[in-house]
Amino acid sequence: MNAKLTVDGSLCRGTALCVALAPKVFRLNASGEGFPVVRLLRQPDIASVEAIVDCCPNGAIALEMENE
Template identity: 40%
Template sequence: MKIKVDFDLCESNALCVAMAPDVFELDDDDYLQLLTEDTTPENIDAVQRAVAACPRTALSLED
């Protein structure tokens, strides 16, 4: 599955970073950066939690 971010909705509040730090990070200007678009068996659970926890529904998964 591919990870998608709607940067127009994203508030960069870092909930996703806390849940999946190997996939998401904040840059020096506090903007969300996606480190990879692909999920793996190792990160899928954390990514799904991050998608569900996003307060602005800026994150999604696509097949």
């Protein structure tokens, strides 16, 4: 199973929690908003990023599961 990772820039407030928890997956853009540098995830990466999705204080991060 794969998962598509997105960050809604209109909800992101630049707390950088995602970057702190997964610096290989997230970065901040010039406006200070988080964005995924890895957009398509596979297990076991999905499980670790799911926890970060739940930690985002503004609910800006989403994982959409896809069937292979």
